[in-house]
Amino acid sequence: MSVGIRHDDLRRRNRAMVISAVRRAGQPSRTEIAATTGLSHSTISAISSDLIAEGILAESKPGETGALKRGRPQVGLGLNPEAAAVMTVVLSLNFLSVAVIDYAGQVVAEEQRRLDTLTMPRDELIGECTAIVRRRLEDPDLDVQSIARIAMGIQGITDSQARAMLWSPITPLTDIAFADILEAEFGIPATMENDCNMMAVALQWRQPERYRDDFIAILLSHGIGMGLVLKGELFTGTHSSGGEFGHMIHRPGGALCRCGRRGCVEAYAGNYAIWRNASMMSEDAEPVDVGDADMRALAARARETDGPEREAYRKAGEALGFGLGSLFALIDPAPVAMVGVSAAAFDLIEPALREAIAQTAGGQHSKSISFDTEPNELPLIREGCAMRALGFVDQEIFAPGIQARSGKHVA
Amino acid sequence: MSVGIRHDDLRRRNRAMVISAVRRAGQPSRTEIAATTGLSHSTISAISSDLIAEGILAESKPGETGALKRGRPQVGLGLNPEAAAVMTVVLSLNFLSVAVIDYAGQVVAEEQRRLDTLTMPRDELIGECTAIVRRRLEDPDLDVQSIARIAMGIQGITDSQARAMLWSPITPLTDIAFADILEAEFGIPATMENDCNMMAVALQWRQPERYRDDFIAILLSHGIGMGLVLKGELFTGTHSSGGEFGHMIHRPGGALCRCGRRGCVEAYAGNYAIWRNASMMSEDAEPVDVGDADMRALAARARETDGPEREAYRKAGEALGFGLGSLFALIDPAPVAMVGVSAAAFDLIEPALREAIAQTAGGQHSKSISFDTEPNELPLIREGCAMRALGFVDQEIFAPGIQARSGKHVA
DNA sequence: CAGTATTTTTTCGAGGCTCGAAAAAATAGA
DNA sequence: TCTATTTTTTCGAGCCTCGAAAAAATACTG
CATH class of the missing domain: 3.30.420.40 (ATPase, nucleotide binding domain)
Incomplete structure (x- = not known):
C-alpha cells in the first residue's frame, strides 16, 4: 500500500532529483536545475552546496562554458567521477x-x-x-x-x-x-x-529525443527478446522480467520453438528458425545454434537470389509483424529499435513485417511506426x-x- | 520530466493519503490510519481534525464500534456523504x-x-x-x-x-x-x-483480496474487451485506453472480425463469432448482433448436445487461451475475471481455454491461474x-x- | 465505587525544509 | 570606471512532521 510522505523524505527526494537532473543534463548550472526540477533557486543552492561538500557533485572549471553572455556567468555542475x-x-x-x-x-x-x-x-x-x-x-x-x-x-x-x-x-x-x-x-x-x-535503458540514455516515454527494443538474435519502456518506466512482468515477446503465439500449434512449445514468434524469427526455413528443414526440426557469421552469409544469399533464404526472412518478418500487431493492440504503437545480428538483415524482414502489421488492429498507422536498427547488442x-x-x-x-x-x- | 517536491505538496499528498485510507478502510480510527500510512499520530491528528473541520470526514457516533477493549475507545472516521x-x-x-x-x-x-x-x-x-x-x-x-x-x-x-x-x-x-x-x-x-x-476498477474495490496489484478483467460479450491492472495501477496504452485484447491476432489471415481485419481473438470469441460458428456459417460472414437471450439459449443447446454449438464455444476457448498465453508471455500470469454474458457460459469455454494456455509459454503454471465469472457487466x-x-x-x-x-x- | 491500568487522541516545542526577497557576486558593455 | 544584467547566496518567515508528554476515555480490580 502506498505510504505517506515523511518530512525527511522531502530532502532525500529532492536531492535525488538534483542528482538526476545533473546526470541527464551533463553540466547544468544551478539556474537550469531550478528550471527543470521546479524547485526554487534557494533550494537548489542549498542542496547543491551540500552535494559538493559531500564530493558528489563538482563545479566545472570556469571558462569551460560556451558563449559568454552579460551578467554573472553560470557555473556548470557535474558529477564527480570519483564519488x-x-x-x-x-x-x-x-x-x-x-x-x-x-x-x-x-x-x-x-x-x-x-x-x-x-x-x-x-x-x-x-x-x-x-x-x-x-x-x-x-x-x-x-x-x-x-x-x-x-x-x-x-x-x-x-x-x-x-x-x-x-x-x-x-x-x-x-x-x-x-x-x-x-x-x-x-x-x-x-x-x-x-x-x-x-538495451532499452541504454537506448533511453543514448537517444532521449527518440526513445523517451514509450518505446520497444527488440533483440533479433538466436532468440527473440524485448525490452519495453512505457510512460518512461521499464516494464516488467508481475513475477519475472516479463516482456517475452518472442514467446507470444504466432501460429497455434505451429513451428517448434526452442522453448519446447509450438508457434511462438521466435520459432519463425529466431536465428535458428530463419536458418531452419532457409535450409528447407521441417518446422519440427530441433533448433540449432547458428553463428553470427553464418547468419550474415545467409542474409547475403537472401539478398542475392529470391530463394528459400529470402522466404525465410519473409516468414520472420511476418511473425514479427503479427506479434508487434498484437503487442500494439495492447499498448498502442510506439517506436521500435531492432537490435542484434538479424537487425542487420532488417531490409529483408521489413516488407513482410509491415505488410503483416498493416493487417492488425495495432498497426492502424503502420507507416508512422519507426524502426531503428543496431546490429550489436552487447x-x-x-x-x-x-x-x-x-x-x-x-x-x-x-x-x-x-x-x-x-x-x-x-x- | 519528473519534478521536485515542494513544501506545500507535502500536506497535499498526506491529506490525500489520509482520505484514501479512510475510503479504503471504511471507518478506521486515527491510530489505524497512522499505521497504514506510516505517518505519526500527531500528523494524523492534525490532518484529520482539518478534514473534519472542512466537512470532508466525520467522526462516527460512539457505540458503533464493535468489541470493546480496555482503554480509550477508538473513534472511527468516515467519509462525510455530504462532502x-x-x-x-x-x-x-x-x-x-x-x-x-x-x-x-x-x-x-x-x-x-x-x-x-x-x-x-x-x-x-x-x-x-x-x-x-x-x-x-x-x-x-x-x-x-x-x-x-x-x-x-x-x-x-x-x-x-x-x-x-x-x-x-x-x-x-x-x-x-x-x-x-x-x-x-x-x-x-x-x-x-x-x-x-x-470493470477492473470496480473489481479492485469489490474484492481487494483477490484483485489488488495484478489482475485482468475480460469482457466476453458482443466484443472482447480487457481492463488490466498492473502493479496496482490501471494500464492504458500510450495514446488510447489500450488493452485491446480482443484484437490481438489469434490466427493470421483467419476469421473476419468486426473491426474489418482477420484473425483477431474476437473473431473467434465474440458473441457474433460464437454464433457464426455455431450456425456453421463461413468465417467470412459479416458479424451480426446477437441478443443476450439468444446467447443464453445457444449456451444451453451447447450444454445439451455435442454439436456445432459446443464446438463454437470450444473455438472461443481456444482463441481466448492462446490470446491469454500471449498476454501472459508479456506480463506473466495473473488472476482473471471473466465478465459479460458469455462468462455465464465459461463452463463451455474453460476446457479448451486451459488446454490452449497450457501450450503457451505464459501458461507454464496454467493450473494455478484463477478464473472468476460475473455475467453482468453493467x-x-x-x-x-x-x-x-x-x-x-x-x-x-x-x-x-x-x-x-x-x-x-x-x- | 474509587483507584489503577490501558489505549487513544491531542498538545506542544524542536528541528527541518522550502520559499521569496534582498543582497552579493561576477561579468559585458558604455 | 560605472552601469546593466544575470547568477548565486543569504536570511528570515512560514509550514510541516515528529517525538514526548499530557490529556482523555474507558475497562478492570478489589
Missing part, C-alpha cells in the same frame, strides 16, 4: 565481460573472457562470474571502497525483483540467484537484470547495466536519511 | 444510464433510458447524453453545487487522457470528446473512461466509474494548495 564507481557483469552465450564505470559514466577498467556456458556445471559458472569480479576488485589501481553497486545482465528471464536468473538460453541451469550470490561474496549491492531491458547491454547501476547509486546511496522503507538490502 | 457527490454516465449499446453517488459511495439518484445508438446522428447522441445529465442536475432534491465530477464510461476505445471516445461498437460515429463536451456544458470536470477499465462499469470519479475528488478537489502542475483542467 563512486559501479561494476557491470554481462553474461552471454560463451562470453563473460565485466567493466568498472566511474560515477560520471566513464569506463575505467574492463575484462572479457570466453567460456563454454552451455556445458558448464552450476558451481563453475558461478565461480567464473565471482572470479572475474574478484580480479577486477583486486586490481591495485582500483579503489575498492568506491564500488557501490554491481549490475549483472543476462540473456533470459530474470525475476521481477532483479535478484535471480530464472531461465536462460545460454545454460541449461535454472534459478541462479546471482544478485544474492554477488552480494554475499563481495558485500556490494547487486541486481540481476534482463539483457533486453538493459555494447547496449553493458551501457544499460552501467546506467542502471548508477541510477541506483544516485537514488539510494546518495539520498541519505532513512533507508527506503521496503528496501531489500540490509544496510 | 461532495459525483455523477456516472454509462453509455452502452442502445442504453444510457446515469447515477448520482454521494461522497461515501452510495447511489442517491438514478435514471436509465433506451435509445438507438447505432443509428443516431452525432448531435442527437450527444444531446441525449447532455439531456439526461441536465435532468439529474435539475432535480430539485439534488444540491447541484455538490456534483464535483462526472465519469462517463463507454464500450470502445477512448484516448489515454480519458477525454474522448475514439471508436465504439455502439455507434458508427468516431472521435467524440465527451469529456470536453460535458465540461463545457456543465462546468463540471469530467472524464471519458473505457468500460473494461472501469453494474461493474457503473461502480467503476463511481469509484474513479470519487478518486479524482479525493485526490484533486480535497487536496488543496497549488493545483497539480500539469493539470488538464483550468481552475
Whole structure:
C-alpha cells in the first residue's frame, strides 16, 4: 500500500532529483536545475552546496562554458567521477565481460573472457562470474571502497525483483540467484537484470529525443527478446522480467520453438528458425545454434537470389509483424529499435513485417511506426547495466536519511 | 520530466493519503490510519481534525464500534456523504444510464433510458447524453453545487487522457470528446473512461483480496474487451485506453472480425463469432448482433448436445487461451475475471481455454491461474466509474494548495 | 465505587525544509 | 570606471512532521 510522505523524505527526494537532473543534463548550472526540477533557486543552492561538500557533485572549471553572455556567468555542475564507481557483469552465450564505470559514466577498467556456458556445471559458472569480479576488485589501481553497486545482465528471464536468473538460453541451469550470490561474496549491492531491458535503458540514455516515454527494443538474435519502456518506466512482468515477446503465439500449434512449445514468434524469427526455413528443414526440426557469421552469409544469399533464404526472412518478418500487431493492440504503437545480428538483415524482414502489421488492429498507422536498427547488442547491454547501476547509486546511496522503507538490502 | 517536491505538496499528498485510507478502510480510527500510512499520530491528528473541520470526514457516533477493549475507545472516521457527490454516465449499446453517488459511495439518484445508438446522428447522441445529465442536475432534491465530477464510461476505445471516445461498437460515429463536451456544458470536470477499465476498477474495490496489484478483467460479450491492472495501477496504452485484447491476432489471415481485419481473438470469441460458428456459417460472414437471450439459449443447446454449438464455444476457448498465453508471455500470469454474458457460459469455454494456455509459454503454471465469472457487466462499469470519479475528488478537489502542475483542467 | 491500568487522541516545542526577497557576486558593455 | 544584467547566496518567515508528554476515555480490580 502506498505510504505517506515523511518530512525527511522531502530532502532525500529532492536531492535525488538534483542528482538526476545533473546526470541527464551533463553540466547544468544551478539556474537550469531550478528550471527543470521546479524547485526554487534557494533550494537548489542549498542542496547543491551540500552535494559538493559531500564530493558528489563538482563545479566545472570556469571558462569551460560556451558563449559568454552579460551578467554573472553560470557555473556548470557535474558529477564527480570519483564519488563512486559501479561494476557491470554481462553474461552471454560463451562470453563473460565485466567493466568498472566511474560515477560520471566513464569506463575505467574492463575484462572479457570466453567460456563454454552451455556445458558448464552450476558451481563453475558461478565461480567464473565471482572470479572475474574478484580480479577486477583486486586490481591495485582500483579503489575498492568506491564500488557501490554491481549490475549483472543476462540473456533470459530474470525475476521481477532483479535478484535471480530464472531461465536462460545460454545454460541449461535454472534459478541462479546471482544478485544474492554477488552480494554475499563481495558485500556490494547487486541486481540481476534482463539483457533486453538493459538495451532499452541504454537506448533511453543514448537517444532521449527518440526513445523517451514509450518505446520497444527488440533483440533479433538466436532468440527473440524485448525490452519495453512505457510512460518512461521499464516494464516488467508481475513475477519475472516479463516482456517475452518472442514467446507470444504466432501460429497455434505451429513451428517448434526452442522453448519446447509450438508457434511462438521466435520459432519463425529466431536465428535458428530463419536458418531452419532457409535450409528447407521441417518446422519440427530441433533448433540449432547458428553463428553470427553464418547468419550474415545467409542474409547475403537472401539478398542475392529470391530463394528459400529470402522466404525465410519473409516468414520472420511476418511473425514479427503479427506479434508487434498484437503487442500494439495492447499498448498502442510506439517506436521500435531492432537490435542484434538479424537487425542487420532488417531490409529483408521489413516488407513482410509491415505488410503483416498493416493487417492488425495495432498497426492502424503502420507507416508512422519507426524502426531503428543496431546490429550489436552487447555494447547496449553493458551501457544499460552501467546506467542502471548508477541510477541506483544516485537514488539510494546518495539520498541519505532513512533507508527506503521496503528496501531489500540490509544496510 | 519528473519534478521536485515542494513544501506545500507535502500536506497535499498526506491529506490525500489520509482520505484514501479512510475510503479504503471504511471507518478506521486515527491510530489505524497512522499505521497504514506510516505517518505519526500527531500528523494524523492534525490532518484529520482539518478534514473534519472542512466537512470532508466525520467522526462516527460512539457505540458503533464493535468489541470493546480496555482503554480509550477508538473513534472511527468516515467519509462525510455530504462532502461532495459525483455523477456516472454509462453509455452502452442502445442504453444510457446515469447515477448520482454521494461522497461515501452510495447511489442517491438514478435514471436509465433506451435509445438507438447505432443509428443516431452525432448531435442527437450527444444531446441525449447532455439531456439526461441536465435532468439529474435539475432535480430539485439534488444540491447541484455538490456534483464535483462526472465519469462517463463507454464500450470502445477512448484516448489515454480519458477525454474522448475514439471508436465504439455502439455507434458508427468516431472521435467524440465527451469529456470536453460535458465540461463545457456543465462546468463540471469530467472524464471519458473505457468500460473494461472501469470493470477492473470496480473489481479492485469489490474484492481487494483477490484483485489488488495484478489482475485482468475480460469482457466476453458482443466484443472482447480487457481492463488490466498492473502493479496496482490501471494500464492504458500510450495514446488510447489500450488493452485491446480482443484484437490481438489469434490466427493470421483467419476469421473476419468486426473491426474489418482477420484473425483477431474476437473473431473467434465474440458473441457474433460464437454464433457464426455455431450456425456453421463461413468465417467470412459479416458479424451480426446477437441478443443476450439468444446467447443464453445457444449456451444451453451447447450444454445439451455435442454439436456445432459446443464446438463454437470450444473455438472461443481456444482463441481466448492462446490470446491469454500471449498476454501472459508479456506480463506473466495473473488472476482473471471473466465478465459479460458469455462468462455465464465459461463452463463451455474453460476446457479448451486451459488446454490452449497450457501450450503457451505464459501458461507454464496454467493450473494455478484463477478464473472468476460475473455475467453482468453493467453494474461493474457503473461502480467503476463511481469509484474513479470519487478518486479524482479525493485526490484533486480535497487536496488543496497549488493545483497539480500539469493539470488538464483550468481552475 | 474509587483507584489503577490501558489505549487513544491531542498538545506542544524542536528541528527541518522550502520559499521569496534582498543582497552579493561576477561579468559585458558604455 | 560605472552601469546593466544575470547568477548565486543569504536570511528570515512560514509550514510541516515528529517525538514526548499530557490529556482523555474507558475497562478492570478489589
